[in-house]
Amino acid sequence: xxxxxxxxxxxxxxxxxxxxxxxxxxxxxxxxxxxxxxxxxxxxxxxxxxxxxxxxxxxxxxxxxxxxxxxxxxxxxxxxxxxxxxxxxxxxxxxxxxxxxxxxxxxxxxxxxxxxxxxxxxxxxxxxxxxxxxxxxxxxxxxxxxxxxxxxxxxxxxxxxxxxxxxxxxxxxxxxxxxxxxxxx
Numbered sequence: 446x447x448x449x450x451x452x453x454x455x456x457x458x459x460x461x462x463x464x465x466x467x468x469x470x471x472x473x474x475x476x477x478x479x480x481x482x483x484x485x486x487x488x489x490x491x492x493x494x495x496x497x498x499x500x501x502x503x504x505x506x507x508x509x510x511x512x513x514x515x516x517x518x519x520x521x522x523x524x525x526x527x528x529x530x531x532x533x534x535x536x537x538x539x540x541x542x543x544x545x546x547x548x549x550x551x552x553x554x555x556x557x558x559x560x561x562x563x564x565x566x567x568x569x570x571x572x573x574x575x576x577x578x579x580x581x582x583x584x585x586x587x588x589x590x591x592x593x594x595x596x597x598x599x600x601x602x603x604x605x606x607x608x609x610x611x612x613x614x615x616x617x618x619x620x621x622x623x624x625x626x627x628x629x630x
Contacts, residue, residue, distance in 0.1 A: 479539035482532050484525070489619035495532075496522070496612045502535045516565045519604040520579040522611050524572045527565065534561050577601065 521527040541554035572582040
């Protein structure tokens with residue numbers, strides 16, 4: 446487990462981003478121009494950094510705007526449809542609030558945020574994730590495909606612990622894939 450993830454897990458997250466909610470948003474992603482994140486192609490190290498940054502931003506977003514679990518559920522990280530939507534919204538926010546951006550860009554972000562909230566509600570309804578429990582998003586088997594496995598709800602008592610374990614597992618999977626590529630002739 447890397448030092449940044451251990452540091453994040455040991456921090457107190459109840460205060461949002463400290464004295465000023467924007468202080469912590471000047472992290473690694475703002476050192477370079479914002480760019481789209483293709484979660485399928487990230488290296489293990491890049492994925493870990495992006496997960497932590499997106500998680501920090503999603504926590505800021507949900508607290509700042511008082512978003513209920515029907516819009517941003519605690520286990521969003523377990524659902525790719527929510528990860529992609531929140532990641533895109535984060536990128537849009539970074540661009541809209543860039544100091545070199547036109548002064549009306551934040552209004553555009555808020556307009557698009559209203560649309561995104563409806564899509565997030567739709568994704569949450571389809572995924573089945575809830576405040577205190579989660580299940581994998583149900584998949585529909587198409588004709589000719591084997592039937593999909595039944596999905597069960599799982600109660601999760603500690604959201605931050607679940608997030609850290611999810612990231613550790615994702616990073617390990619990516620490291621193994623990277624190592625496998627290096628072993629190929």
